[in-house]
Amino acid sequence: MTPAAISHRLRELEVEAGRALLFRSRGRFLPTEAGSHLAAVLGDAFARIRAADAVLRNLNATPALRVVAPMTFTVLWLLPRLAGFEALNPEVTPYVAAANDPMRRDGHLADIRIAHTVVPPGPDWHLLVRETVAIAFAPSSEADGVSDLRDLTRLRAIHIDNPGGQHNGTLNWQGWLAAKGLDAPVPPGPHVNAEHSAADIAAQGSAIMLASLFTSATHFASGRLKAAPGSAVSTDICYWVTMERPSPVAQSFLDWLKAEVARHQAGEMTAGLAQSGQEAGLSPASSASAAASASSSGTPFCSA
Structure with missing residues (x-):
């Protein structure tokens, strides 16, 4: 008035x-x-x-759930499974923001925030999974059948440059070579800013990549990608989760997320782990156990 x-x-x-x-x-x-x-x-x-x-x-409004998560985690893992959460919670409307840097809070209000980094961003963050990567390539591509890891690094390779820096993204080729103790030059090839983009290129058969056995598990299980035997490296980079705005809806999502991760580790992830020999990585069962121990004790499981 x-x-x-x-x-x-x-x-x-x-x-x-x-x-x-x-x-x-x-x-x-x-x-x-x-x-x-x-x-x-x-x-x-x-x-x-x-x-x-x-x-x-607000009689006709439905509870909203705002989730901010890394780009590749969202595209390759979360969105394909989100219908499962909606089926259990039909009254909730989820909004998912896929971010190159999910820790930036400008414009991204969150009930649940997920980060991909070495050290937990704060005391209220809980471990979801520790990252294990392996060399991946398309079946019947030039890399298929090459058993020597040094020979694989001479092929065209995709590089993943994370905007948040090396401690907030997929292990790079320099880190992988050092972890394997290989005194070899970094393989040449194109650069992209997200693992799901690299996976699309690698699946076409034109290059190899370092793929997460967690987020790219569906590619290994479906046969779009194969993992090179003996190429797995367990990294210090982890997925962490926090509930920024506690509510019954946020808690239900967090419980569903943890259960879904455990099912994924015991299911689809086993294909990539088996192909790569999982020589440097944790088994799904021991990884889940370590995650539970870390989250309950407050002790960082991934550290620099």
Whole structure:
């Protein structure tokens, strides 16, 4: 309402009351004795009217769940499984923001936030899974059948450059060579900024890549990619999760997420682990056990 409309309404009310309810003092309106008495009787009536109005406006609204997660985690792992959470929680509307840097909070409000980094971002973060990577390539490609890891590194390779730096993304080729103790040059090839882009290129058969046995597990299980035997490296990079705005909806998602990760480790992940020999990585069972131990004790499982 405009100030003029409010003044008109007040005059009408004073006519009904038969007396003044307000008076002006130094540019402010103050209640008269009758006005103060009226305000006291009304009490919190206006607040309750506003609350009732809010209820009416939100009767048809559904609870929203805001999840901010790394780009590749979202594209390759979370979105294909999200229907399972919706089936269990049909009253919840999820909103998922896939971010190159999920720790940046500009414009990304979150109930649940997931990070991909070496050290947990804070004390309230819990481990989801420790990253294990392996050389991946398309079946029947030039790399298929090459048993010597040094020979594989002479092929065209895809490099994944994470905007958040090496401690916040997939292990790079320099790190993989060092972990394997190979004194070999970094393989040449194109650079991309996300693992799911690299997986698309590698599946076409034109290059090899370092693929996460967690996020790319479906590619290994379906046969789109194969893992080179003996190429697995267990890294210090982990997926961490926190509940930024606690609520029953957020808690239900967190419980579903942990259960889904455990099922994934015991299911689809086994194909890539078996192909790569899992010589440097944890088995799904021991990884899940370590994750549970870390989250319950508060001790970082991944460390620099």
